[in-house]
Amino acid sequence: MYDIFMQSIAQDIKNNTYKRIYLLYGPEDYLRLQYRDKLKNALAPGGDSMNYTYHEGKGLDISDVLYTADTMPFMAEYRLIVLENCELNKDAEEKFVEYIPSIPDTTVIVMVQAEVDKRKKLFKAIQKHGKCVEFEVQTADTLKRWIMSKIKGENKKITERTIDIFLDRVGSDMANISTELEKLFSYTQGRDIITEEDVEAVSTVTLNYKVFDLIDRMSLKKTGEAVQMYRELLSMKESPFGVLALIARQFNLMLQISELMNEGLSEKTIESKMGMSGWVLGKYKPKIKLYKRSRMRYIIKRCAETDEAIKKGDMEASAAVELLIIEAGSDNIQ
Numbered sequence: 001m002y003d004i005f006m007q008s009i010a011q012d013i014k015n016n017t018y019k020r021i022y023l024l025y026g027p028e029d030y031l032r033l034q035y036r037d038k039l040k041n042a043l044a045p046g047g048d049s050m051n052y053t054y055h056e057g058k059g060l061d062i063s064d065v066l067y068t069a070d071t072m073p074f075m076a077e078y079r080l081i082v083l084e085n086c087e088l089n090k091d092a093e094e095k096f097v098e099y100i101p102s103i104p105d106t107t108v109i110v111m112v113q114a115e116v117d118k119r120k121k122l123f124k125a126i127q128k129h130g131k132c133v134e135f136e137v138q139t140a141d142t143l144k145r146w147i148m149s150k151i152k153g154e155n156k157k158i159t160e161r162t163i164d165i166f167l168d169r170v171g172s173d174m175a176n177i178s179t180e181l182e183k184l185f186s187y188t189q190g191r192d193i194i195t196e197e198d199v200e201a202v203s204t205v206t207l208n209y210k211v212f213d214l215i216d217r218m219s220l221k222k223t224g225e226a227v228q229m230y231r232e233l234l235s236m237k238e239s240p241f242g243v244l245a246l247i248a249r250q251f252n253l254m255l256q257i258s259e260l261m262n263e264g265l266s267e268k269t270i271e272s273k274m275g276m277s278g279w280v281l282g283k284y285k286p287k288i289k290l291y292k293r294s295r296m297r298y299i300i301k302r303c304a305e306t307d308e309a310i311k312k313g314d315m316e317a318s319a320a321v322e323l324l325i326i327e328a329g330s331d332n333i334q
Helices: 002-015 029-043 062-069 090-102 121-129 140-153 160-170 174-187 196-202 207-219 223-235 240-262 267-274 278-289 293-312 317-328
Strands: 021-025 052-056 079-084 107-113 131-134
Touching: 002 029, 002 131, 021 029, 021 121, 029 079, 029 107, 029 174, 052 062, 062 079, 062 090, 062 107, 090 121, 121 131, 140 160, 140 174, 160 174, 160 196, 160 278, 174 196, 207 223, 207 240, 207 278, 207 317, 223 240, 223 317, 240 267, 240 278, 240 293, 240 317, 267 278, 293 317
Parallel strands: 021 107, 021 131, 052 079, 079 107
Antiparallel strands: none
């Protein structure tokens, strides 16, 4: 659905016919900010500071925003107001909700938020009188198509397997992917083929990738190596909470895949249900064979208990996660 709405923004820009207010929200920063900038470039071209107003963060004076919105644009068709990650108190939100139906035809307000509460009157008012567009984390298939289009734009070639390896290393954040692709393009300058060796040489791996390797050591009962990897992550200023959350996530994924395999589903069906490529699924399968489902459930339970103990102050965070890694990699769990 959000693809349709993104296309509708592009159509608004093409036709020069705009809603009075837009809400761009969701976890995919790259797309959210890209469409913010598309609207800005269309409505306030050439750095038009006379008809463009930007507000960010706390301390927003909603009365000032509404006064600006009621002001006719100067020698231009539209006045643009961008409100990015602004916090409104209850009174300001009520005043804004009441104002939205009367936004002048010469004003466009663009709200940009990482998170929204769809139950609130403000969201419903924008939905009724404007356009709400959610930018979700993209699926693996969508990311692959996007990456391939960028690679073709550089007149280069890459195999699907190499794209899988690339995504596995750099994650699904589109801004990070874009940065890592630029590194690849520079590294392979003068060559038209991007290889697996190129990806491994220059791409910066995410914390998720590193935790996957840590779990690999745990599954092989190489507890000492797992602990050493964890301590290296801490020395790189990674948060124990972040590591713990990813350990829990990885074991949840392993458990889900194991249960689907136990149902006798085909690999293609599992790939579809899990939203992952065959190459990534292939990485999980050897680990799954080393863990009984009861053991995976126990580790997931211990992750939740460790998180609770840390938050209650019963255990120090870094030590608590290290103890969990030792326990999860031991032979005592059945």
